[in-house]
Amino acid sequence: MATLTLNDIRKSFGSTTVLHGINLDIAEGEMVVIVGASGCGKSTLLRIAAGLETPTSGTVRIADRDVTELEPADRDIAMVFQNYALYPHMTVFDNMAYGLKIRGMTRDAIRQRVEEAAGLLGITPLLSRRPRELSGGQRQRVAMGRAIVREPKLFLFDEPLSNLDAKLRVQMRAEIRRLQRRLGVTSLFVTHDQVEAMTLGDRLVVMNQGRAAQIATPMEIFAKPADTYVAAFIGSPSMNLLRATLDDGGRSATLAAGGSVSFDEPRPGPAGQAVIIGIRPEHVTLGGELPVAIELVEPLGSETVLHGTLPSGEAMAVRVQGAAPVNGGSMPVSFTHSIHVFDAETGKRI
Amino acid sequence: MRKNVIFRGKLLPLLLLLPQLVITGLFFFWPAGQAIWSSMLREDAFGLSSNFVGLENFTDVILDPTWRAAAGTTAVFAFSVAILALSVALLLAVQADKAIRGSSLYKTLLIWPYAVAPAVAAVLWLFLFHPQIGLIGRALSTAQIAWDYRLNGGQAMLLVIVASAWKQVSYNFIFFLAGLQSIPKSVLEAAAIDGARPVRRFWTVVFPLLSPTSFFLLTVNLVYAFFDTFGVIHALTQGGPAKATETLIYKVYIDGVENLNLGSSAAQSVILMLIVIAMTVVQFRFIERKVHY
Numbered sequence: 059m060a061t062l063t064l065n066d067i068r069k070s071f072g073s074t075t076v077l078h079g080i081n082l083d084i085a086e087g088e089m090v091v092i093v094g095a096s097g098c099g100k101s102t103l104l105r106i107a108a109g110l111e112t113p114t115s116g117t118v119r120i121a122d123r124d125v126t127e128l129e130p131a132d133r134d135i136a137m138v139f140q141n142y143a144l145y146p147h148m149t150v151f152d153n154m155a156y157g158l159k160i161r162g163m164t165r166d167a168i169r170q171r172v173e174e175a176a177g178l179l180g181i182t183p184l185l186s187r188r189p190r191e192l193s194g195g196q197r198q199r200v201a202m203g204r205a206i207v208r209e210p211k212l213f214l215f216d217e218p219l220s221n222l223d224a225k226l227r228v229q230m231r232a233e234i235r236r237l238q239r240r241l242g243v244t245s246l247f248v249t250h251d252q253v254e255a256m257t258l259g260d261r262l263v264v265m266n267q268g269r270a271a272q273i274a275t276p277m278e279i280f281a282k283p284a285d286t287y288v289a290a291f292i293g294s295p296s297m298n299l300l301r302a303t304l305d306d307g308g309r310s311a312t313l314a315a316g317g318s319v320s321f322d323e324p325r326p327g328p329a330g331q332a333v334i335i336g337i338r339p340e341h342v343t344l345g346g347e348l349p350v351a352i353e354l355v356e357p358l359g360s361e362t363v364l365h366g367t368l369p370s371g372e373a374m375a376v377r378v379q380g381a382a383p384v385n386g387g388s389m390p391v392s393f394t395h396s397i398h399v400f401d402a403e404t405g406k407r408i
Numbered sequence: 409m410r411k412n413v414i415f416r417g418k419l420l421p422l423l424l425l426l427p428q429l430v431i432t433g434l435f436f437f438w439p440a441g442q443a444i445w446s447s448m449l450r451e452d453a454f455g456l457s458s459n460f461v462g463l464e465n466f467t468d469v470i471l472d473p474t475w476r477a478a479a480g481t482t483a484v485f486a487f488s489v490a491i492l493a494l495s496v497a498l499l500l501a502v503q504a505d506k507a508i509r510g511s512s513l514y515k516t517l518l519i520w521p522y523a524v525a526p527a528v529a530a531v532l533w534l535f536l537f538h539p540q541i542g543l544i545g546r547a548l549s550t551a552q553i554a555w556d557y558r559l560n561g562g563q564a565m566l567l568v569i570v571a572s573a574w575k576q577v578s579y580n581f582i583f584f585l586a587g588l589q590s591i592p593k594s595v596l597e598a599a600a601i602d603g604a605r606p607v608r609r610f611w612t613v614v615f616p617l618l619s620p621t622s623f624f625l626l627t628v629n630l631v632y633a634f635f636d637t638f639g640v641i642h643a644l645t646q647g648g649p650a651k652a653t654e655t656l657i658y659k660v661y662i663d664g665v666e667n668l669n670l671g672s673s674a675a676q677s678v679i680l681m682l683i684v685i686a687m688t689v690v691q692f693r694f695i696e697r698k699v700h701y
Contacts, residue, residue, distance in 0.1 A: 110597050131603040143594035147616045156612070157602035208602070 060121030060211040060244055061086055062107065067116035069102055076102050078268045079116070087242040089235075091259030093249055095291070099268040101216060104248045108214050109133050121211055136205035137214040140221060142197045144189040150176075150200050151185040157208045175207045178237070195226045202234070206241065213238070213245040219254060231257060252292050256280070264288045282398075286405040289336050289398060295363055295375045297336045301402065304331040311335060311399070315368035317348045319393045325408050333408070336398035339363065339377035346392025350374050355382045364389065440681065446674035458671075465675035474651070475659065475676065482655040485569060486633035492573040493629055494622065497580030502610070504581070505588040515585070522578035526639025533571040534644060557645065561652025564645045568653050571644060572637045580625050587621035588614065627691040631684060656680055 062084040069077040076099040084090050092100040105111040107118055109130035117126045125133050136157075144153050151172055158168045176182045179199045189197055198218060205213055215234070219227045235258055238245050249255055255262050256276045264271045264279060264287070272284035283289035289297045301314040306329040310320040319335055327333070350366040362382040366389070368374050376391060383389065399408050415421045447465050451458040469475050504514055521529070539545045539556045548555035557564040591614060599609045638657050641647060647654035647662060654662070657680060664673025 108597075108601060110600070130597070130601045131605065135601060137598065137601045139594045139598060141592065141594055143592065143598040145595060145599070145613060147613075147619075156599070156604075160603040160608065204598075204602070 061119075062212055062244055062246065063117075063119040063122075064103070064107065065117045065119070067103065067106055067113045067118070069099070069106065069111065070114045076268050077106075077113070080270050082263060082270070082273065084244055084246065086244055088260045089238050089245040089247060089258060090261050090263060091247045091249060091255040092263045092265060093252060093255035093291075094265035096250055098265040100248045100250075100263075100265050103265075104214055104216055104246060107212075107246055108135060108137050133212075134210050135212040135214060136208050136210040137216065138198075138201045138205050138218040140217040142189070142201040142218075142221075144197060144200055144204070146189050149186050149188055150181065150192070150203075153189070153200055154204045154207050157204065171207045172203075175203045178206070179203050194222050195230065198222060198230055202237070206237070211244065213243050215245065215247040215249075217249055218247075219249070220251070227254075234258065252294070256292070264291060266291075282407065283336070284407055286334055286336070286400050289400070293338055295339050295365075295377065297338050297398070298342070298372075298374050299400075300335045300337070300368070300372055300374075301370070302333050302335045303329075304333050305329060313348070313368075313370075315348060315370035315372060317346075317392070319397055321397060321399065322395075325399050327408065332402035334400040334402050334405070335393070336400060337393050338396065339375040341393075341396035342374075342376045343392045343394045344376075344378065344383060344389070346390050348391050348393075349388045350376065350391055351388055352384060352386050355385060357382065443674045443677050443681070446670055447678045448671075449674075450671045461671070465671045466679070469672055469675045469679065475656075477651065478654050478656050478659045481565075481651075481653065482634065482657075485565065485572075485637075485653070485655055486630050488569045489572045489576065489633040489637070490626055490629035492569060493576040493580055494625055496573065497577045497625075498584050498618075498622075500577070501581050501584035501588055502614075504585055518581050519578045521575055524575065526575065526636065527643045529575050530571055530640045530643030533567065533574075533640075537567055559649055561649055564649060564653050568637070568641050568644055572633060572640050575640070576629055576632055580629065583621055583625055584618065587618045591617050623694060624691065627687055627694075631687050634680070634687075635684065 062082075064080055064082040067077055067080045068075070080103055082090070092103060094100045102111060106113050109118075109125065109128060109132075113126065117124055119125065120133055120135070145156065148156065154172045154175060155168045158171060163171075172185070173182065176185055179202055181196065181199050181203060184192060184196060184200070189200070192200065198221075201218065218234075219230055222230060231254055234247075247255075247258055249258075259276060261273060261275055262279055263273045266287045272279055272288045274282075274284075279288060279292055283292065283297075286299055290299060302311040302319070303314075304311050304325065304327045305318065308321075308324040308327055310318050311333055312318045313335065325333075348368065350364070350368060352364050352366040354365040356363040356365070361380065362378050364376045364378070364382060364384075366374050366376075374391075376389070400406060401408050448460060448462055449458040450461045450465065500518060504511055504518070507514055524532070534542065536542050537545045537555075537557065539549060539558070545555055554560075555563060557567045595613060595617075596609060599613045604612060634655075635657055637655070638661065641653055641655065641658050642661075645653045647658045656676065660673050660676045660680065663669045663676065667673075
């Protein structure tokens with residue numbers, strides 16, 4: 059149990075820069091989730107924390123000790139891999155005991171620790187089997203067990219749930235969260251799945267092209283996305299982003315699609331400045347002056363998502379409770395609350 | 409996906425198989441049949457007549473102390489070649505697996521010895537180790553080391569072992585490299601995070617995962633040392649000095665071609681044939697039951 063500090067981590071492979079200076083502080087016992095599209099550098103960042111890659115510049119500190127130059131073996135960490143990376147020629151017991159044997163623990167102590175961890179994960183009956191005789195979920199548990207028995211300072215998870223089917227993923231997600239809380243081990247979790255990120259993390263790091271677009275709690279990221287990338291990435295269906303220009307005084311904006319939206323507080327900026335108005339599908343008010351030409355209706359039972367286009371040609375999604383109010387044609391909407399405003403040029407929240 | 413091709417008639421498939429069948433029949437079944445037949449005949453000293461003696465040639469061969477000595481020599485030779493060729497190839501494959509820059513050149517160069525004919529390879533080693541004309545042989549003499557494989561049986565054995573192993577390293581190298589590259593990188597990373605240093609990682613993770621490859625190669629190498637090293641031995645030592653490097657296959661040649669004892673030579677080659685059949689059976693059995701990690 060320890061803190062993890064990443065200080066201005068940069069990484070280049072040849073002439074391609076994949077990380078442009080990441081700063082991150084993880085408190086003791088905290089679970090931080092790095093989320094982003096594939097190729098954003100999230101796995102590289104995790105591998106740098108593990109010591110499997112060396113950063114081009116920057117420092118990694120675990121429990122206030124500079125470990126940047128240390129081998130993975132000397133960092134006292136455990137990692138769960140996407141493909142589980144179990145030792146195929148060893149039994150489940152030996153897989154879990156491997157790290158302990160290397161540390162020179164006695165046989166009895168190893169047995170006790172492994173059995174305890176196996177009990178915690180419900181894999182006691184599997185201890186004498188080999189990895190190829192296990193299902194995906196069981197392998198995942200063994201990989202978790204291998205990490206737990208070591209009682210490391212830090213847990214690293216590299217998309218550990220993406221090879222599981224949907225139902226098992228939800229189950230394992232809850233299990234990982236429960237276990238992490240119970241053991242109180244500082245954890246860094248990488249995923250491309252926003253639901254996984256929102257439900258697992260104490261805090262999230264949303265990464266975009268090698269930069270941390272926003273580091274905050276899940277609710278804060280949802281309520282106040284730092285830029286248009288975060289706004290579009292978190293939330294499903296994603297936030298509607300519409301072109302507009304700021305009116306005089308910054309209290310309202312004129313949409314490219316026609317009509318205007320007013321804000322509860324004024325935004326700085328000259329009249330006529332190009333902005334992007336963000337509105338989540340569930341925050342759209344039905345009825346108003348803006349017609350949406352409905353193209354697709356997705357009934358989800360308790361709610362319905364309607365997809366259409368505005369007169370400006372911009373796509374628009376609307377989420378309503380219960381059944382669809384219309385089945386096609388045109389539906390008037392307006393935006394009255396929960397409006398996000400972004401700078402059209404930089405994409406930053408204003 | 410369906411891979412079977414279905415022919416309408418029987419003529420075309422037979423025609424397509426014919427070249428292989430002719431070659432196998434002409435160069436394998438016919439001589440093998442001849443050998444089995446000859447192994448049960450005994451010729452008079454002038455080769456004018458032969459009479460059927462049943463399995464007498466076999467009992468004679470097995471009871472013959474020189475044949476037993478050759479069998480012992482063969483065992484020492486074959487296991488030494490196999491172990492040397494396997495361990496050198498494994499070492500090289502591990503290094504090649506690590507190398508990133510220039511690895512394809514390295515791999516290509518390592519594969520070349522396999523293309524060298526046994527006799528040519530032997531001549532190459534002869535030019536290195538001959539006491540009078542060999543580069544290394546002369547250097548050893550200059551350094552006051554008594555080196556003459558034509559007189560010292562141990563040295564002769566060492567030379568044919570090294571020369572034979574050298575030729576087989578390439579073959580083993582290719583298989584080991586493929587085996588190493590099929591080990592998932594994340595498994596090795598997991599071991600690194602578990603605290604295992606490279607040497608420990610090799611012996612506890614890499615080596616066990618390579619064991620199916622190693623076993624397959626061990627059989628192939630033994631078969632190679634038993635049968636394909638005739639050229640090397642013939643060019644380097646002719647089985648000498650004092651039969652120190654006379655393996656079973658070389659003895660077949662000496663007894664049959666030089667001593668013209670056809671019955672005994674044929675019986676010996678039939679015994680060798682049985683050994684290779686047994687080895688092939690073991691190998692195929694193993695491949696069928698091979699553990700897929």
